[in-house]
Amino acid sequence: MSAAPRRLANDFDTTAARERCYRLRRRILDVSQHVSALHVAPAFSCMEIVDCIYHGLMRKDESGAYLDTFLMSKGHGCMTQYAILESHGTLPRSALDEYCTKDGLLGAHPDYGTPGIAASTGSLGHGLGMAVGMAVAERNAAKAKGRPVPTIYTVLSDGEVQEGSTWEAVMMASTLGVDNLVAVVDNNDFQSLGRTSETHPSFYPLVEKFQAFGWETVEVNGHDAGAVFRAVTARKGAGKPFMTVAKTVKGRGVKYMESVPIWHYRAPNPAEYKQALEILEKVQS
Amino acid sequence: MRNKFAEALYRLSRSDPRIHIVVADISPAGPMNEFRKEFPERFINVGVAEQSMIGICAGLALKGMLPFAYTIATFALYRPFEMVRDDLCYQNLPVTVVGIGGGVIYSTLGGTHYAQEDITIAGAIPNMSILAPCDPAEATAATEYLVGADRKGPCYLRFGKAGEPDITKDAIEPFRFGKLRYLRRGRDVAILSYGVTMGLAVKAAAALADKGKSVSVIGCPTVKPLDREGVIEVLRSHPRVVVAEENAPRGGLASEVKSVAWDIQARCALQTITLKDEFVHCYGSHEDLLAAHGLSVPAIVAAAGG
Ligand SMILES: Cc1ncc(C[n+]2csc(CCOP(=O)(O)OP(=O)(O)O)c2C)c(N)n1
Numbered sequence: 043m044s045a046a047p048r049r050l051a052n053d054f055d056t057t058a059a060r061e062r063c064y065r066l067r068r069r070i071l072d073v074s075q076h077v078s079a080l081h082v083a084p085a086f087s088c089m090e091i092v093d094c095i096y097h098g099l100m101r102k103d104e105s106g107a108y109l110d111t112f113l114m115s116k117g118h119g120c121m122t123q124y125a126i127l128e129s130h131g132t133l134p135r136s137a138l139d140e141y142c143t144k145d146g147l148l149g150a151h152p153d154y155g156t157p158g159i160a161a162s163t164g165s166l167g168h169g170l171g172m173a174v175g176m177a178v179a180e181r182n183a184a185k186a187k188g189r190p191v192p193t194i195y196t197v198l199s200d201g202e203v204q205e206g207s208t209w210e211a212v213m214m215a216s217t218l219g220v221d222n223l224v225a226v227v228d229n230n231d232f233q234s235l236g237r238t239s240e241t242h243p244s245f246y247p248l249v250e251k252f253q254a255f256g257w258e259t260v261e262v263n264g265h266d267a268g269a270v271f272r273a274v275t276a277r278k279g280a281g282k283p284f285m286t287v288a289k290t291v292k293g294r295g296v297k298y299m300e301s302v303p304i305w306h307y308r309a310p311n312p313a314e315y316k317q318a319l320e321i322l323e324k325v326q327s
Numbered sequence: 328m329r330n331k332f333a334e335a336l337y338r339l340s341r342s343d344p345r346i347h348i349v350v351a352d353i354s355p356a357g358p359m360n361e362f363r364k365e366f367p368e369r370f371i372n373v374g375v376a377e378q379s380m381i382g383i384c385a386g387l388a389l390k391g392m393l394p395f396a397y398t399i400a401t402f403a404l405y406r407p408f409e410m411v412r413d414d415l416c417y418q419n420l421p422v423t424v425v426g427i428g429g430g431v432i433y434s435t436l437g438g439t440h441y442a443q444e445d446i447t448i449a450g451a452i453p454n455m456s457i458l459a460p461c462d463p464a465e466a467t468a469a470t471e472y473l474v475g476a477d478r479k480g481p482c483y484l485r486f487g488k489a490g491e492p493d494i495t496k497d498a499i500e501p502f503r504f505g506k507l508r509y510l511r512r513g514r515d516v517a518i519l520s521y522g523v524t525m526g527l528a529v530k531a532a533a534a535l536a537d538k539g540k541s542v543s544v545i546g547c548p549t550v551k552p553l554d555r556e557g558v559i560e561v562l563r564s565h566p567r568v569v570v571a572e573e574n575a576p577r578g579g580l581a582s583e584v585k586s587v588a589w590d591i592q593a594r595c596a597l598q599t600i601t602l603k604d605e606f607v608h609c610y611g612s613h614e615d616l617l618a619a620h621g622l623s624v625p626a627i628v629a630a631a632g633g
């Protein structure tokens with residue numbers, strides 16, 4: 043029943059992660075200069091989380107292909123995923139250079155069929171249901187073949203945790219006991235119209251809600267990739283899905299974008315871009 | 328268009344306390360912020376929770392209010408579909424579901440944001456009417472109708488984005504709910520359309536006029552209920568009719584006009600250009616997306632025999 047053996051917690055090099063996340067943020071800023079708008083702040087918010095999933099948590103088979111699956115439930119955060127897939131060579135450089143253009147491969151949300159993309163998302167509240175389905179499929183297929191059970195990783199936004207469909211999937215995941223499902227909520231406390239805590243004061247406490255629905259749940263600093271790694275690798279599994287409530291800052295890395303709503307969907311102008319490069323941080327935690 | 332809508336709604340809501348605006352975590356269009364400030368108790372943001380947006384609108388309407396649900400078209404209509412059908416349409420409540428970005432206008436956001444069959448879906452439900460204004464002035468007129476005494480039952484109000492050009496300034500007829508609207512009248516060919524696509528119709532008409540054709544440009548802002556008598560008149564008075572529609576090929580204006588044409592055994596040549604019954608995986612400008620579906624000014628001109 044339980045998921046495949048995990049790696050040791052000291053497998054993940056946080057210094058390398060910090061350098062990678064810096065380069066990935068830089069690449070996203072570069073892409074922002076060819077388009078009129080893109081989701082910068084949502085991408086920066088989940089940067090360390092997605093980096094940790096790809097470079098620390100997801101296992102590969104002998105051929106080098108990923109055994110585990112990553113599904114970007116908050117589809118509008120996909121610039122992070124695109125930049126990582128580009129760094130792996132899964133996406134050609136031209137794909138990001140031609141982002142959102144007529145002859146390009148990539149649009150503003152992940153599209154199933156694109157290399158490295160597990161599902162089409164962009165409408166919030168779909169990802170967790172699909173992730174539960176994938177987790178069951180992997181569990182059943184692995185059992186039939188007598189192989190280790192692949193894990194499904196998914197990242198949700200706190201906004202999408204307001205969708206009823208998310209809670210239907212939360213309940214179902216624990217009913218099905220999919221302990222090969224690891225979800226992360228990118229809890230930046232911001233959504234389109236303002237602060238999450240102001241939109242829905244009763245949104246919190248969040249950890250207790252997931253626990254009440256039968257999930258093993260922890261809260262971590264979502265910009266500390268090492269902390270995310272340790273939290274997920276230390277999970278008990280034991281028949282329960284795993285939820286990481288990751289405390290983040292929307293727009294993290296470029297001071298003037300941090301927790302400023304307009305950067306949800308806007309490209310910096312040339313002067314702002316120049317300034318962003320100057321002040322771009324190597325995020326510590 | 329959405330700014331004019333919000334402006335009209337704000338103006339009307341000063342004297343009509345029934346007006347409520349319910350949004351689902353979407354930035355309010357400019358003047359809606361004024362509404363929010365002045366009537367905080369009549370502005371509700373449900374967060375990212377469209378099903379409750381529609382349910383709450385239904386509850387407001389059941390108790391005598393006049394609610395407007397407001398978000399991106401796919402999330403306004405598709406996510407809470409059964410709430411729209413049962414709560415609004417089955418109970419025949421005067422709720423307006425405002426869909427921003429109807430059709431494929433969010434042309435860089437991909438398939439999950441393309442409302443390419445919204446008209447078909449809204450139109451399939453009994454009691455639902457559909458208004459799709461083509462420019463800011465028509466959006467104002469449609470909003471005034473929706474708040475006025477003649478309005479009954481649920482309505483899907485389909486918008487583009489913001490910044491559409493004025494194209495009805497010199498129209499020879501005003502907006503009237505349930506009626507076709509001639510922008511100009513000609514003899515050789517009629518182009519029938521609605522919403523943002525009217526801009527293509529106007530351009531095509533100009534190109535045809537340059538080639539010496541006498542062209543009618545006719546808006547159909549009330550997509551449902553269809554002005555059947557008006558359509559019959561169009562089919563009988565023009566040797567050639569083109570319908571240009573930013574919606575799936577079935578269940579919209581194009582297929583309705585064809586069925587009317589059959590019913591009356593119309594003699595005119597009739598061509599329809601719609602979106603494809605296909606998910607087109609492509610991005611770019613709105614025009615790029617429409618062209619990928621086969622809908623463009625040259626296509627309309629060609630269909631009109633130009
Ligand atoms: C079902 C649905 N409703 C609305 C939207 C429009 N939308 C895009 S992002 C967003 C909210 C952004 O806040 P959050 O979900 O918390 O994401 P993050 O802060 O990580 O950017 C909304 C409402 C959507 N994509 N899907």
Ligand SMILES: [Mg+2]
Pocket residue numbers: 199200201228229230231232233
């Ligand atoms: Mg958020």
